Amino acid sequence: MKDILGKTFECSCGKTHEVPDIEILEASIREAPDVFSDAFFIADLNTASLVDLPGKRSFVFNERRPLATMENVEKIVKASGDFPEIVSIGSGSLTDIARYAAYLSGKRFSCVPTAPSVDAYTSTVAPILVNGVKKTFMAIPPRRILLDIEVLRNAPMDLLRAGVGDIVAKIPARMDWILSHIVTGEYICDFVWNDMKDLLKEILLKSKDILNRERNAIKTLMEAHLVSGINMVIMGNSRPASGAEHMVSHLIEMFHEEKGEMPPFHGLTVMIGVFVSMKAYEALVEKKEIPLKDYSIEERRKELLELFEERKVEEFLKTYAEKKFPKIEADIVGEPLEDIYWEFFPHLKRTLETIDVNSVINSYSKDFLSKVVRLANTIRDRFTVLDVFDEMKILKNFSEMVF
Numbered sequence: 001m002k003d004i005l006g007k008t009f010e011c012s013c014g015k016t017h018e019v020p021d022i023e024i025l026e027a028s029i030r031e032a033p034d035v036f037s038d039a040f041f042i043a044d045l046n047t048a049s050l051v052d053l054p055g056k057r058s059f060v061f062n063e064r065r066p067l068a069t070m071e072n073v074e075k076i077v078k079a080s081g082d083f084p085e086i087v088s089i090g091s092g093s094l095t096d097i098a099r100y101a102a103y104l105s106g107k108r109f110s111c112v113p114t115a116p117s118v119d120a121y122t123s124t125v126a127p128i129l130v131n132g133v134k135k136t137f138m139a140i141p142p143r144r145i146l147l148d149i150e151v152l153r154n155a156p157m158d159l160l161r162a163g164v165g166d167i168v169a170k171i172p173a174r175m176d177w178i179l180s181h182i183v184t185g186e187y188i189c190d191f192v193w194n195d196m197k198d199l200l201k202e203i204l205l206k207s208k209d210i211l212n213r214e215r216n217a218i219k220t221l222m223e224a225h226l227v228s229g230i231n232m233v234i235m236g237n238s239r240p241a242s243g244a245e246h247m248v249s250h251l252i253e254m255f256h257e258e259k260g261e262m263p264p265f266h267g268l269t270v271m272i273g274v275f276v277s278m279k280a281y282e283a284l285v286e287k288k289e290i291p292l293k294d295y296s297i298e299e300r301r302k303e304l305l306e307l308f309e310e311r312k313v314e315e316f317l318k319t320y321a322e323k324k325f326p327k328i329e330a331d332i333v334g335e336p337l338e339d340i341y342w343e344f345f346p347h348l349k350r351t352l353e354t355i356d357v358n359s360v361i362n363s364y365s366k367d368f369l370s371k372v373v374r375l376a377n378t379i380r381d382r383f384t385v386l387d388v389f390d391e392m393k394i395l396k397n398f399s400e401m402v403f
């Protein structure tokens with residue numbers, strides 16, 4: 001990855017890609033105040049204990065697990081005053097709070113990741129909760145990233161599991177992108193898959209080592225997250241990193257938010273989404289019969305209202321109404337989909353077992369998760385395998401068979 005940072009190149013996809021010049025340095029987290037000598041730091045109660053932060057130029061959230069809400073972003077815009085740079089000491093949520101606050105206030109942004117849990121660090125987008133609805137905004141990539149492998153290696157076990165969940169999601173996300181390219185003609189770039197697929201294979205083979213906190217395995221996981229984030233920067237959106245599996249995750253997360261509850265870590269709910277996408281592609285590639293069943297817009301509205309307040313439901317339905325559903329040909333599975341399926345899915349299935357996807361699935365009722373599967377394509381205009389099933393009128397039955 002390091003060889004493309006800061007470069008501009010013509011890609012075989014027909015576009016010119018610009019890769020930001022992000023400086024990645026390995027050092028002790030304790031050096032952060034000196035490395036970022038004029039920056040303002042943000043941390044939370046746990047992550048602040050990892051480093052001696054200079055009181056005058058830091059803000060420590062006085063709560064457990066501050067979420068990436070617009071309120072928290074605004075708090076940091078205000079607190080960071082005239083400092084020229086905002087640096088996060090934390091995992092996904094704090095990184096996005098710092099990134100979006102820096103973007104809104106025209107400051108530089110850098111980060112010190114404390115867990116290999118997400119591909120947020122090198123990314124340019126910021127998924128933020130706005131009045132309880134998760135919206136992904138364009139923002140800025142970091143100027144510098146300080147990596148302390150010992151801190152990453154010792155992150156809580158659920159963040160390691162989540163990290164594997166969020167990274168293996170790039171496999172169905174790529175398949176969704178290929179599917180959309182075949183069905184809707186959406187632009188696609190192969191470069192961002194080619195720079196990722198060997199790392200993904202390695203992670204599928206090393207998932208037990210990751211959970212055993214083996215240094216090299218953790219380094220590979222973190223490298224894959226950094227490459228995935230760069231891929232989002234190259235594309236200018238999260239298409240290479242996020243498909244139906246992320247919509248499943250976002251819907252579950254928003255449901256918890258609606259109830260005033262803390263959601264599980266991002267990668268844990270993404271894991272459920274990966275399980276769903278895996279089942280969907282299994283049915284598609286192996287041509288498994290799923291009986292047709294109508295799922296009307298009235299039923300969709302009624303089920304959304306069982307989970308969310310009316311204002312959000314109307315917003316989701318508006319997004320859904322604007323989605324374009326092209327006519328699906330009988331056999332849409334092309335060679336690229338089959339290749340990825342046969343190359344990755346046997347390993348993916350074993351990896352989901354290693355990170356214990358069933359324990360996350362079993363923490364919800366089957367009825368709730370089935371609803372999530374048939375409603376997930378309502379919340380975003382991104383075309384995925386769930387839209388294919390919707391158009392083929394097999395989404396309702398699929399959602400009832402998947403768990």
Ligand SMILES: NC(=O)C1=CN([C@@H]2O[C@H](COP(=O)(O)OP(=O)(O)OC[C@H]3O[C@@H](n4cnc5c(N)ncnc54)[C@H](OP(=O)(O)O)[C@@H]3O)[C@@H](O)[C@H]2O)C=CC1
Binds near residue numbers: 091155
């Ligand atoms: N921008 C992007 O491209 C992407 C953004 N995301 C976003 O990232 C967020 C999820 O991030 P995720 O990393 O899963 O979790 P969070 O950052 O939400 O929460 C993890 C919590 O774990 C604790 N923690 C983190 N590191 C350590 C450590 N080393 N030791 C002890 N405790 C630690 C902290 O909480 P506490 O102090 O309470 O224990 C922290 O708040 C979501 O909002 C998601 O949308 C995800 C992928 C990509």
Ligand SMILES: O=C(CO)COP(=O)(O)O
Binds near residue numbers: 119127166238242247
């Ligand atoms: O979570 C992400 C990738 O892991 C970011 O993508 P979205 O928020 O757009 O789904």
